[in-house]
Amino acid sequence: PTRVLTGITTTGTPHLGNYVGAIRPAIAASREPGVESFFFLADYHALIKCEDPARIERSRREIAATWLAAGLDTERVVFYRQSDVPEIPELSWLLTCVTGKGQMNRAHAYKAALDANVAAGEDPDAGITMGLYSYPILMAADILLFGAERVPVGRDQVQHIEMARDVAARFNHLFGAGRDLLVLPQAEVEAEVATLPGLDGRKMSKSYDNTVPLFEGGPEALRAAVARIVTDSRGPGEPKPTEDVALVTLFDAFATPAERADFRAALHGGLAWGEAKARLVAQIEAQVGPMRARYAELMARPEALEAVLQAGAAKARAIAAPLLATLRQAVGLRAMV
Numbered sequence: 001p002t003r004v005l006t007g008i009t010t011t012g013t014p015h016l017g018n019y020v021g022a023i024r025p026a027i028a029a030s031r032e033p034g035v036e037s038f039f040f041l042a043d044y045h046a047l048i049k050c051e052d053p054a055r056i057e058r059s060r061r062e063i064a065a066t067w068l069a070a071g072l073d074t075e076r077v078v079f080y081r082q083s084d085v086p087e088i089p090e091l092s093w094l095l096t097c098v099t100g101k102g103q104m105n106r107a108h109a110y111k112a113a114l115d116a117n118v119a120a121g122e123d124p125d126a127g128i129t130m131g132l133y134s135y136p137i138l139m140a141a142d143i144l145l146f147g148a149e150r151v152p153v154g155r156d157q158v159q160h161i162e163m164a165r166d167v168a169a170r171f172n173h174l175f176g177a178g179r180d181l182l183v184l185p186q187a188e189v190e191a192e193v194a195t196l197p198g199l200d201g202r203k204m205s206k207s208y209d210n211t212v213p214l215f216e217g218g219p220e221a222l223r224a225a226v227a228r229i230v231t232d233s234r235g236p237g238e239p240k241p242t243e244d245v246a247l248v249t250l251f252d253a254f255a256t257p258a259e260r261a262d263f264r265a266a267l268h269g270g271l272a273w274g275e276a277k278a279r280l281v282a283q284i285e286a287q288v289g290p291m292r293a294r295y296a297e298l299m300a301r302p303e304a305l306e307a308v309l310q311a312g313a314a315k316a317r318a319i320a321a322p323l324l325a326t327l328r329q330a331v332g333l334r335a336m337v
């Protein structure tokens with residue numbers, strides 16, 4: 001079987017970008033015949049970006065409830081919390097020892113922090129932890145420990161998956177003795193919605209505060225967020241542009257090709273922006289609304305979520321342990337099982 005794996009960092013409330021970029025394609029992949037899936041809550045990664053324990057705890061619940069409400073079937077998918085699988089940080093160390101520092105110097109997240117410091121005239125390393133610096137190695141461990149071939153993600157994660165491939169190839173070269181100990185993963189990015197824009201047209205992201213919540217706050221929160229989408233000053237009756245317009249890209253992510261064509265025609269024909277926003281809300285709500293009741297039920301039962309995650313962790317560890325034993329042996333450590 002082919003293995004599909006993806007994770008979400010538990011630092012915020014799931015937004016439309018997470019849904020369209022990762023959750024929706026991952027769940028669709030998990031339903032394909034012959035696929036084994038691993039979806040997880042990246043709470044070790046959360047520690048890098050967030051020093052608020054209560055926020056991480058809340059986010060973990062929200063993301064867990066979101067996956068289940070969006071249709072994750074725990075019979076088909078191994079669904080777990082990263083921090084419940086100690087084999088992941090252990091593999092992360094084995095990988096750290098074969099990863100060049102120069103390679104990590106090129107990671108986008110680290111470089112962005114460095115560039116921001118330089119632009120602000122500060123010490124280039126100010127506030128940069130080893131966690132941020134090594135972030136791609138922990139992510140490589142997430143992926144390689146389960147032999148994942150396919151990793152559905154948004155475009156912003158592609159570099160990390162390429163780094164995981166490089167690390168795996170190097171590990172195989174050094175320790176494989178002709179065998180492929182680690183599987184080389186491949187990013188899977190939905191071409192049409194590789195990067196969903198946020199309210200201001202930049203990438204939808206927790207760090208830009210431009211997100212549209214998927215379930216939280218109900219349809220009112222969705223409507224309020226959509227009302228904040230930036231448009232131009234063309235009035236009702238005037239033809240509207242549809243290229244590179246955040247509102248249209250958001251609509252596309254929830255529409256069939258025929259609906260997309262209709263929406264464009266209406267905008268070219270002078271549809272008011274206010275009316276266009278109402279159509280966008282209706283379009284998103286048609287897909288998301290039916291899942292929201294289930295989300296609310298799950299959020300009200302933290303013990304049930306906890307039980308699901310612990311059962312998932314037990315399955316994940318049973319799968320991870322034999323590979324880790326092989327890797328320990330390959331590098332010259334005792335092969336604990």
Ligand code: TYM
Nearest residue numbers: 006007008009017018021022042139142153154195196204
């Ligand atoms: P995170 O938590 O930032 O985002 C989770 C997923 O949502 C996608 N995404 C988007 N897709 C399209 N448009 C957007 N505006 C948008 N915003 C977010 C992301 O690309 C991602 O797929 N490092 C990862 C979590 C992670 C992981 C992994 C992923 C840890 N280990 C192993 C895959 C495999 C992250 O911080 O994603």
